Amino acid sequence: MGKSGGNSRGSLGLFLLRVMVGWVFLSEGIQKFLYPAAQGVGRFHRIGIPFPQFSAPFVGIVEIVCGAMLLAGVATGIAVLLLLIDISVAIASTKVPLLKHGFWIAMHEARTDFCMLLGLIAIALLGSGRFSIQRRRGR
Numbered sequence: 001m002g003k004s005g006g007n008s009r010g011s012l013g014l015f016l017l018r019v020m021v022g023w024v025f026l027s028e029g030i031q032k033f034l035y036p037a038a039q040g041v042g043r044f045h046r047i048g049i050p051f052p053q054f055s056a057p058f059v060g061i062v063e064i065v066c067g068a069m070l071l072a073g074v075a076t077g078i079a080v081l082l083l084l085i086d087i088s089v090a091i092a093s094t095k096v097p098l099l100k101h102g103f104w105i106a107m108h109e110a111r112t113d114f115c116m117l118l119g120l121i122a123i124a125l126l127g128s129g130r131f132s133i134q135r136r137r138g139r
Contacts, residue, residue, distance in 0.1 A: 014129035015073075021119040022070030024112070025083055029063025032056055047093055062086055070123070073132020080124045087117050 032040035040060060044052035062082055069079035091113050098106035128134040 011130035014123070014126050015131040017119055018070045018073060018076070018123060018129065018132070021083075021116055021123065022067045024067070024116055025063045025086075026067030026071065029060045029065075029067060032060030032063070049093060059086060073128040073134050076123060076128040076132070076134060080120050084117070084120050084124075087113055087120065091117070 028039070036042060036056070040056040041052045044056040044059075049055050063086060066079035066083050066086075069075050070083075091110065095106055095110040095113055098109050
C-alpha cells in the first residue's frame, strides 16, 4: 500500500475518501444485523449465497470492523483487501445478474458498489494518509 503524506488538501481529501468508504461499509454491516430479512440472512438466501446463516453475519462483521478501521485509519491495507473481496462478491452476485435486464439498469443499481470499489482502490494506492492512527504511530 502506498504512503500519502502530501499537502494538507490532499491529506484532507484522502481522509474524506476514507470516511465516505468506511462509513458506507460500516453502515451496511450494521444493517445486516438490524434488518436480517431484508439485508442479512434473508437477502443472502434469496440471492443464493451459500450458508446464509453463517455468511451474512460473517460479512456483516467484516464490513463493520473494516469500515471502522478505514474511518480510524488503522491497518488500512488489511481493511482494503478484505473489503475488495467483499465488494467483488457483492458485484458478482447482485449486480452482474442485472445485466439481463439491460446495461443501464445494471449500471444504475451498481453505482454505489462501483464507487466503493474505486474508493477502495484509491485508498490502496494512496495509503492511510496524514489524518490516521496508522500515520500517527509511524507505520
